[in-house]
Amino acid sequence: MMLSRRIFAPWLAGLLLLLLVLLAVLFNASPLRRLDYPLLDVLSRYRPLPATGQVAVVAIDQASLAEMGAWPWSRSLLARMVERLTEQKTRAIGIYLPLTYPEAAPALDRVRKLKSQLFSPDGPPVSVEKEAMATLLGQMEADLDGDAALARALAASKVVLPVLFEFSGEEAQMPGPLTGQPPWTIPAPDTTSDLASLLGALRHPLATMAYPLPRASAIVPPFRPLSNAATALGHLLLLPDEDGAVRRVPLFVAVGDRFVPSLPLSLAAVSLGVPPSTWKMVDDRRDFFGLELKSVRVSTDHGFRLLLPSASPGETMPVFSAARLLAGEVPAAALHGKTVLIGLSAPDQASYLPGPGSGSLPAVLVGAQAVATILSGATVVVPPWGWVLEVAVLLYFGFFLLLVLPRVSLRVGAMILTIFLATWYGLSIALMVSLGYWVSPLSATCFAVAGFMLLGFSRWFAAARERSEKAITNKLQGVTLQGQGMLDLAQEKFMACPPHDASVRELLYSLGLDFERKRMFHKAVAVYEHIARHGKFRDVSARLEKLRKGANPVSFGTNGRHESTLVLDPGAITPTLGRYEVLRELGQGAMGTVYLGRDPRINREVAIKTLSYAAIEPEKLAEVKERFFREAEAAGRLNHPNIVTIYDVGEDHDMAYMAMELLEGGDLSRHCQKGRLLPPAEVLRIVSKVAGALEYAHEHEVVHRDIKPGNIMLTSSGQVKVTDFGIARLVPTSRTQTGVILGTPSYMSPEQVAGKKVDGRSDLFSLGVVFYELLSGEKPFEGDSLGALMFTIANGSYTPLREIAPDVPDCCLPVVEKLLTKAQTRRYANAGQVLKHLQACLQEIG
Numbered sequence: 103m104m105l106s107r108r109i110f111a112p113w114l115a116g117l118l119l120l121l122l123v124l125l126a127v128l129f130n131a132s133p134l135r136r137l138d139y140p141l142l143d144v145l146s147r148y149r150p151l152p153a154t155g156q157v158a159v160v161a162i163d164q165a166s167l168a169e170m171g172a173w174p175w176s177r178s179l180l181a182r183m184v185e186r187l188t189e190q191k192t193r194a195i196g197i198y199l200p201l202t203y204p205e206a207a208p209a210l211d212r213v214r215k216l217k218s219q220l221f222s223p224d225g226p227p228v229s230v231e232k233e234a235m236a237t238l239l240g241q242m243e244a245d246l247d248g249d250a251a252l253a254r255a256l257a258a259s260k261v262v263l264p265v266l267f268e269f270s271g272e273e274a275q276m277p278g279p280l281t282g283q284p285p286w287t288i289p290a291p292d293t294t295s296d297l298a299s300l301l302g303a304l305r306h307p308l309a310t311m312a313y314p315l316p317r318a319s320a321i322v323p324p325f326r327p328l329s330n331a332a333t334a335l336g337h338l339l340l341l342p343d344e345d346g347a348v349r350r351v352p353l354f355v356a357v358g359d360r361f362v363p364s365l366p367l368s369l370a371a372v373s374l375g376v377p378p379s380t381w382k383m384v385d386d387r388r389d390f391f392g393l394e395l396k397s398v399r400v401s402t403d404h405g406f407r408l409l410l411p412s413a414s415p416g417e418t419m420p421v422f423s424a425a426r427l428l429a430g431e432v433p434a435a436a437l438h439g440k441t442v443l444i445g446l447s448a449p450d451q452a453s454y455l456p457g458p459g460s461g462s463l464p465a466v467l468v469g470a471q472a473v474a475t476i477l478s479g480a481t482v483v484v485p486p487w488g489w490v491l492e493v494a495v496l497l498y499f500g501f502f503l504l505l506v507l508p509r510v511s512l513r514v515g516a517m518i519l520t521i522f523l524a525t526w527y528g529l530s531i532a533l534m535v536s537l538g539y540w541v542s543p544l545s546a547t548c549f550a551v552a553g554f555m556l557l558g559f560s561r562w563f564a565a566a567r568e569r570s571e572k573a574i575t576n577k578l579q580g581v582t583l584q585g586q587g588m589l590d591l592a593q594e595k596f597m598a599c600p601p602h603d604a605s606v607r608e609l610l611y612s613l614g615l616d617f618e619r620k621r622m623f624h625k626a627v628a629v630y631e632h633i634a635r636h637g638k639f640r641d642v643s644a645r646l647e648k649l650r651k652g653a654n655p656v657s658f659g660t661n662g663r664h665e666s667t668l669v670l671d672p673g674a675i676t677p678t679l680g681r682y683e684v685l686r687e688l689g690q691g692a693m694g695t696v697y698l699g700r701d702p703r704i705n706r707e708v709a710i711k712t713l714s715y716a717a718i719e720p721e722k723l724a725e726v727k728e729r730f731f732r733e734a735e736a737a738g739r740l741n742h743p744n745i746v747t748i749y750d751v752g753e754d755h756d757m758a759y760m761a762m763e764l765l766e767g768g769d770l771s772r773h774c775q776k777g778r779l780l781p782p783a784e785v786l787r788i789v790s791k792v793a794g795a796l797e798y799a800h801e802h803e804v805v806h807r808d809i810k811p812g813n814i815m816l817t818s819s820g821q822v823k824v825t826d827f828g829i830a831r832l833v834p835t836s837r838t839q840t841g842v843i844l845g846t847p848s849y850m851s852p853e854q855v856a857g858k859k860v861d862g863r864s865d866l867f868s869l870g871v872v873f874y875e876l877l878s879g880e881k882p883f884e885g886d887s888l889g890a891l892m893f894t895i896a897n898g899s900y901t902p903l904r905e906i907a908p909d910v911p912d913c914c915l916p917v918v919e920k921l922l923t924k925a926q927t928r929r930y931a932n933a934g935q936v937l938k939h940l941q942a943c944l945q946e947i948g
Contacts, residue, residue: 115556119553119556123496124493127493136343138544139349146411146482147412149411156441157440157473157477159442159466160187160427160445161421162444163423166423167451173448176205179428183444184256186430190438191434193260193440193441196365196368197263197264198338198365201252201264201324202265202266202322202325249325249327252328256328260333260372262368262372263329265322267319267320267355267357267362285378286362286368287357287362287363288378288379304388306404312404313403313407314405315352316339316356335368336364336369339352342455347458348455349410350408350409351468353366353406354367365469381393381395385404390486391403391404392406398476400476400479402480402483402484404489410475411471419467420440424444444466445465446465485540488542492541512561515554519550522550527547573598576598580592580593580596589613589616593613593625593628593629596609597610601632610632611629618675619675626649630645680750682701682708682750682759682761694714695714696710697710701749710760711762713757713760715756727758734751739804740798742795744798744823745824746762746823748763749762762825765823766817767819769815769816770815770876771811773816774876778879779879782877782909782947785873786944787822788822794937796824796869797936797937800865806824806827807854807860807865811875813826847888848895849871861926867923873914873918878906883895883900913946913947
């Protein structure tokens with residue numbers, strides 16, 4: 103993973119992209135050129151056109167074919183056209199027609215055959231009639247020999263004829279009659295300069311590969327009599343660009359060690375009177391690259407290709423019909439001193455070439471455009487230093503993208519990059535429009551845009567990955583917090599996750615249900631609304647509607663005594679206190695309502711006793727909560743068979759709760775009534791179990807403070823369990839009525855009534871009251887009012903047990919009497935002593 107991140111690091115990817123575009127610039131890659139063409143075509147239209155008035159075209163158009171006959175014409179007609187142009191004193195003539203073969207003339211062949219038969223060396227002697235016949239046949243041969251007529255016309259004028267090529271892939275060679283060094287070709291220039299010299303002259307170091315010259319295997323010259331009569335020759339090769347349009351004319355084609363010039367170049371040189379031997383190929387200067395024809399500079403790219411203007415030559419260049427020329431209808435002044443090209447323009451016969459935005463053009467018009475461009479100097483040139491500027495700008499953009507952009511925000515980087523690109527395009531357009539220099543801005547643009555997108559994508563991907571990792575972390579943390587009951591913190595984590603993720607909405611939905619279980623309905627609404635904003639999900643809409651109407655599916659209501667009671671709507675979710683599911687209400691306990699609960703972790707039923715904060719005065723709530731958890735923790739440490747086991751204690755929204763062992767049975771309150779009393783032996787067994795529990799608790803420094811029949815459970819199996827250890831003193835002293843956590847005053851010790859500090863001996867006094875009541879069915883201390891009751895406990899006496907219950911075993915009397923002694927010092931010192939006496943009494947009565 104680390105290796106792949108290094109390999110695909112943004113800076114490394116950007117560097118590779120820079121090298122790729124740099125190589126594309128140095129090798130003049132086709133994709134970049136294709137991107138250049140539209141801008142080049144648009145900008146070149148703003149340059150002035152070449153001096154097209156120096157060049158004219160004689161077109162063999164559709165009208166000429168209709169008047170003079172179908173193509174091909176007799177070469178005698180071409181000869182007449184050349185003669186007409188010569189008479190009108192044109193400077194030079196270029197014929198854009200292939201003439202590599204002799205003219206097919208059947209009549210001429212028959213005349214020559216007849217002539218050879220009549221004047222055979224083996225025939226009869228020549229007579230006067232034969233001489234006359236020979237003269238007539240000679241005149242007929244001369245009239246029918248179009249090649250000879252055309253050769254004579256070519257010899258009398260300055261005419262350039264086309265040559266064709268063979269591209270067989272074999273070793274290049276000149277044809278037989280052209281071997282040696284034809285005068286209309288030039289030797290290949292020396293390209294063995296070292297790199298320092300090339301760079302010093304700003305010459306492209308990879309020009310031979312980036313701008314290769316077309317190379318042919320052989321030349322196919324015109325018919326020999328015609329080529330011998332022509333002033334010069336030139337090729338007609340036109341290579342369209344990648345988009346099919348013809349924008350450049352290759353001025354040379356390499357054949358062996360010679361360069362064959364194009365017909366437009368040869369024609370322009372003949373028109374200027376500059377022989378090929380004086381041509382100078384300039385490739386060692388910084389301000390110019392191309393060809394010098396004496397005073398005329400022909401600027402080209404590094405492949406010696408001439409860049410043509412985008413405007414159609416037919417709009418500015420005179421074009422005359424061949425039929426009009428042959429008919430003598432073209433004024434002499436129209437062609438005087440002009441360089442003229444003859445070629446086909448009839449759509450059915452001519453080769454049409456797609457131009458750069460001006461439609462298709464016949465080849466002769468493209469050639470005429472090239473001639474005009476050469477004679478006037480190229481209007482759009484590729485400067486020799488153009489590639490240097492492109493590479494420099496590309497490296498500048500590379501520096502910005504690789505070193506600057508990673509240190510700024512994408513917005514700032516986009517603004518700076520836009521300014522750079524606008525400046526670069528402004529410079530390129532200014533060079534083109536004002537000076538005619540074409541320097542392509544596309545390479546740097548492609549790199550800048552691609553590099554910016556790459557960096558933007560890498561940042562987006564990194565941010566997405568970080569968001570994904572953060573979302574996973576938040577989900578895990580949220581689930582953990584939710585499991586721990588910290589729902590608010592879990593909500594913060596879940597809200598930070600993308601809500602379009604189905605798993606996140608599932609977690610939020612579960613959280614909303616937990617908020618409902620905890621009676622935190624406004625928070626449940628917030629969670630459900632967050633889910634609903636991102637589409638439908640389960641029954642969220644129904645729950646929202648129900649909660650907004652105030653119909654809470656689950657709540658803990660209160661009765662008139664501020665005791666919580668469970669309220670469930672039909673079909674509502676199961677409420678919870680902490681992690682415990684609340685199943686139903688069991689009754690009222692010392693602290694508040696007691697519920698039947700279930701621990702979902704181990705599927706165990708528990709009794710849940712609650713302390714509603716509504717029952718506590720607000721100013722004393724903090725103190726009560728602190729004491730509750732401290733005393734509950736102490737009671738939770740007690741592990742005795744006759745003490746109810748406390749599993750858990752916690753706080754849930756608006757109440758505290760205690761989860762404890764669930765007991766099947768009832769408390770001793772029902773056995774404190776006459777007619778329902780237990781046998782003395784059973785009472786002794788129960789009280790001794792309670793004494794043993796108190797002994798264990800007191801040893802662990804836990805005082806019960808509320809020993810009474812309601813806090814002593816007798817299970818269906820006869821097991822005795824003491825409940826509610828350490829809880830009685832949590833309720834403020836103002837809450838002294840019967841049934842509140844403080845306990846029933848009838849079971850208080852004198853020191854409790856007096857508000858003194860209590861210890862384990864106070865629990866023994868309360869145990870004595872319970873013992874007395876279980877044996878007699880009556881309480882030892884009673885009063886008409888709470889005050890009278892408390893006075894009796896502190897100062898009054900009780901009715902002796904024998905008087906109320908004459909059947910009570912004698913051994914029980916001294917135990918009850920010592921337990922109910924008002925002075926602490928005269929009571930049993932500890933519960934262990936009580937236990938011994940009770941066990942002895944139990945053995946005594948059998």
